[in-house]
Amino acid sequence: MSTSDDIPARARDADATRDDLLAAARRRFAADGYERTTIRAVAGDVGVDAALVIRYFGSKEGLFTRAADLDLRLPDLTGVRAGDLSRVLVDRFFAVWEDDGTFLALLRAAATSEVAAEAMRTVFAAQVAPALAAVTDDRAPERAALVGATVLGFALGRYVLRLPPLVDMTRDQAQAWLGPALRHYLLD
Amino acid sequence: MSTSDDIPARARDADATRDDLLAAARRRFAADGYERTTIRAVAGDVGVDAALVIRYFGSKEGLFTRAADLDLRLPDLTGVRAGDLSRVLVDRFFAVWEDDGTFLALLRAAATSEVAAEAMRTVFAAQVAPALAAVTDDRAPERAALVGATVLGFALGRYVLRLPPLVDMTRDQAQAWLGPALRHYLLD
DNA sequence: GGTGCATGTCATCGAGCGATGACAGGAGGC
C-alpha cells in the first residue's frame, strides 16, 4: 500500500523540470500578468517546491526573462509579392498569438513592467524591423512600428480586453479588415 | 515656533480631499498599473493617512473604479464630412491621451485586471460605438472595435512600450499615417 | 463657549509574497 498509491513518481530530471516550469510560467504570466503570477503557483502547477524555481532561475524576474524569451519566426519576406504581404503577416500573427502563450505573457507584463517593455522593444528592433525592411523602400522603423501597433492593438482587443466584435471575428474576416491597413503602413 | 513651521495646513474639506485622492490615484495607476499602485502611496501623495482612502472609497478596487471613470467627450460626428472624420478622431485621441492620465491608467490596468477590462468594454459600448454609428452604414460595432484597436495599439506603442518611431512622431505625422487606416475601417 | 459630528490619524492584524539556507533522498561511480 505504501508504494502502490504514490504520486506518479516524477522523474528526477532537472532539464525536464526546468522546461515544465517555463511552460507553466508562460501560461501563468499570459493569464495573470507579471505581478499576479506567483512563484508558488508556477511551482504548484508543476508539482514542485517553490524554492526550486528560485534555485533554477535565480528570481521571479529571471524566470520571467527566460519564459518571455520569444521568437516570432518571421519568414523572409524578400520576393513576396505586395499583394500577398498582409496575408503572410496575418497568418503569422495568428500562429504566434493563438498557438503559444509567450507573446500574450509579454504583452500583459509589458503594460506594467519596464523590463518587459524593454524586451518588447528588442523584439521590434531585432525581428520585426529587419523583416519588414526587406519589403519597404524607406522609413522602415516607422513602418515596422505602425505595423506592430496595429497587430498589438488587435491582439489587445481580442485576447486581453475581449471586445466582442474582435473575439467573434474569424481569421478570414481579420484578414480582410487588417490587410488594407497593413498594406497602407507598408507601402504608401 | 510650534505654530509657524506647520505643514501648509491642509483644509479639512472632504470633497477637496476626495478630488485630490482621485487625481493622485489616476497618476499612480497610469504610471504603475493596478497592482504596483498602493493605497499608501496614493494617500502619501496627498499627505493623508491611508485609512482615509479606505473610508472614502471602500477598497482599492473602489478607488480604481472611481479614478478610471472616464469620459472621452467624443463630439457628435453627424454631418462631419468623410474627409474630415479621421482628423477629428485623431485630434480627440491626443487630447484624451496626453492631457489626462485617466485613459492611460485604464489601459495599463486593463492588461491584468478583469474589472478594468470590463470598464474598457463599457467605454467602447457606451461611447465609441454610438459615436461612430452616426457615420457608418453598417457593422458599427465591428468598425468601432477596429478603430478602437487602432487607437489603443498606437497608444500602447507610444505611451507604454515607448517604441522610438512612435514616440518621435508629431501629431501631424500621426495624423497622416493613421488617417487612411481609420478611413478604411470606417468607410470601406 | 461648550457640544457634537465630520474629518483625519494611529496602532495593528492577518495574509501572502519572494527569497534563503539547512536538510532529505535517490542515482551513479568506485
Next chain:
DNA sequence: GCCTCCTGTCATCGCTCGATGACATGCACC
C-alpha cells in the same frame, strides 16, 4: 556496499500590502 553529488523539500524570515476599529482634532452651530 558505500560515498557523493545532484535533485528536490521544509521551515522560516522579513517585508509589504489591504483593511479594521479605536482614537484624536477641528469646525459649525446653538
